Amino acid sequence: MNEVLKVIEQRSSIRKYKEETPPEEIINAIIKAGLQGPTANNKQEVHISVLKRGNKALGKLAAEVSALSGREGPFHYNAPVVFMLSADKDLFFGSVDAGIACQNMVLAAESLGLGSVILGMPWRVMGGEMKDYFNEKFCFPENYEFKIALAVGYKDTEKAPHDFDEKTHVSRPE
Numbered sequence: 001m002n003e004v005l006k007v008i009e010q011r012s013s014i015r016k017y018k019e020e021t022p023p024e025e026i027i028n029a030i031i032k033a034g035l036q037g038p039t040a041n042n043k044q045e046v047h048i049s050v051l052k053r054g055n056k057a058l059g060k061l062a063a064e065v066s067a068l069s070g071r072e073g074p075f076h077y078n079a080p081v082v083f084m085l086s087a088d089k090d091l092f093f094g095s096v097d098a099g100i101a102c103q104n105m106v107l108a109a110e111s112l113g114l115g116s117v118i119l120g121m122p123w124r125v126m127g128g129e130m131k132d133y134f135n136e137k138f139c140f141p142e143n144y145e146f147k148i149a150l151a152v153g154y155k156d157t158e159k160a161p162h163d164f165d166e167k168t169h170v171s172r173p174e
């Protein structure tokens with residue numbers, strides 16, 4: 001099996017991270033993988049905000065998400081790096097483009113020996129009445145909205161990849 005398929009096969013969402021922050025070259029490689037993803041009409045509209053552990057606005061967002069959802073721990077599992085992906089809210093394929101960029105980043109992280117988990121949970125707050133506040137704190141470009149977040153860091157847990165039943169998910173019409 002080639003390296004890309006191996007990385008896809010072994011990946012699984014990681015929700016416990018070591019303290020250590022990945023070096024800048026690793027963070028930059030993950031960002032680059034995101035920006036190398038395809039976008040509809042080659043709009044290249046996806047924006048990535050890089051938040052390190054200790055970022056005040058990230059802490060405030062985590063508190064707001066917990067208050068709204070009732071969840072105990074922070075939504076980002078205290079990962080050392082959280083990427084917030086945003087895109088132009090008027091672009092029809094903005095969410096798809098951000099999702100593709102995000103998955104490129106997931107696979108880049110895995111290939112570099114890190115773990116990650118995609119985070120939709122912030123939408124509860126980022127899509128609500130505090131959105132302007134956080135959009136500004138996270139330096140989203142004008143007219144952009146939150147699409148998806150990604151926590152990344154060194155794994156402090158093992159998790160087997162999920163099972164799936166191909167029969168229920170694949171059709172092959174003649």
Ligand SMILES: Cc1cc2nc3c(=O)[nH]c(=O)nc-3n(C[C@H](O)[C@H](O)[C@H](O)COP(=O)(O)O)c2cc1C
Pocket residue numbers: 011012013014015075117118119120121122148161162
């Ligand atoms: C769009 C999207 C949003 C997600 N949001 C969250 C989230 O907010 N918190 C979380 O712990 N996991 C989140 N996940 C991770 C899923 O729970 C996870 O991918 C799924 O349980 C399958 O597990 P696996 O990734 O280990 O295969 C999200 C995944 C996707 C694709």
